[in-house]
Amino acid sequence: MNKVSSLFSLLLSMLLLASCVDVEEYDNSAQGNLEALWHIMDEHYCFFEEKGVDWDAIHTEYSKQATGDMSRSQLFELLANMLGTLQDGHVNLSASFDYSRSWSWKEDYPDNFSHTIQRKYLGTSSEYKVSSGISYKILDDNIGYMYIGSFEDEIGTGNLDEILTYLAPCNGLIIDVRSNGGGKLTEAQKVASRFISQECLVGYMRHKVGSGHNELGDWEPTRLLPSSGIRWTANPVCILTNRSVYSAANEFVKYMKAIALNTISRTPSTIIIIGDTTGGGSGMPYSDELPNGWAVRMSACPMYDVNKQCTEFGIVPDVSIDMSEASMQQGIDDIIETARRELTVNN
Secondary structure, three states: OHHHHHHHHHHHHHHHHHHHHHHHOOOOOHHHHHHHHHHHHHHHHHOOHHOOHHHHHHHHHHOOOOOEEEEEEHHHHHHHHHOOOHOOOOOOEEEEEEOOOHHHHHHHHOOOOOOHHHHHOOOOOOEEEOOOOEEEEEEEOOOOEEEEEOOOOOOOOOHHHHHHHHHOOOOEEEEEEEOOOOOOHHHHHHHHHHHOOOOEEEEEOOEOOOOOOOOEEOOOEEOOOOOOOOOOOOOOEEEEEEOEEEHHHHHHHHHHHHHHHHHOOOOOEEEEEEOOOEEOOOOOEEEOOOOOOOOOEEEEEEEEEOOOEEEEOOOOOEEEEEOOOOHOOOOOHHHHHHHHHHHHHHH
């Protein structure tokens, strides 16, 4: 064996040995799984500073609770509670029998959305259209209405062409994304690209480049290209939001706000965000596994708006309004009605 081969073999052996040490560092015990989870989060989670969480203090508090006589349910509860201190909807622990989640970003806020009241605007099933999961209709004041309840499934390019062609005669357009919990960023981008006529900067992303909590890389711009299909760039648009707008839906609102500010073919008032502050969720997820096989997911790559501001805690609307109890009793959606008035004024 020549010297190069010997050196290569030595380096390979060292690498494999290092990998084995890393894999076997934590055993499949209550303490081992807790330590593994704590270290995975410590190295990869990206919002410790924003959340104001002392992760070392959390370790001190929870590690002493991990005992050898714990059942798997008790261990799961302990680890889930530890993750729950981050109050992050993108942080989850997954086992065959349970799935931990934090909905604190929406649970303590008004719903500001009612399917029952929405049906009064849409009418019966024969009075509105549905395409690629998007419900749409021309309201009686010639305002177009689109409801996008999720970005989870693919939204067809041809479907969007049909929807926007149908709504083209309208004086303005309402895009309702209330209670949209997210899905695929590609689908959010696909819809937003229908509202620009040129490339548009819509935000930034940073990647973890080290194990330190604040070891983040360069600011990487996120740019949106205009769709080659039917676009809506002439008449005003209102985006309806509530606290249950999260993740990819939160990004969609961010895109639309950026388009309103940065696209030369529009004025800042052309796209208006109406309703409640969104739920946030601006960290791209990363997944790993504990020694016992449970999967953990966390926010690992923070995303920002065009001003390099973190949107993890939500996006404030241009017009803030809640649905009042008195209006709801009459079957009136104050957020939709506010959008209709804004579109009339801005038309």
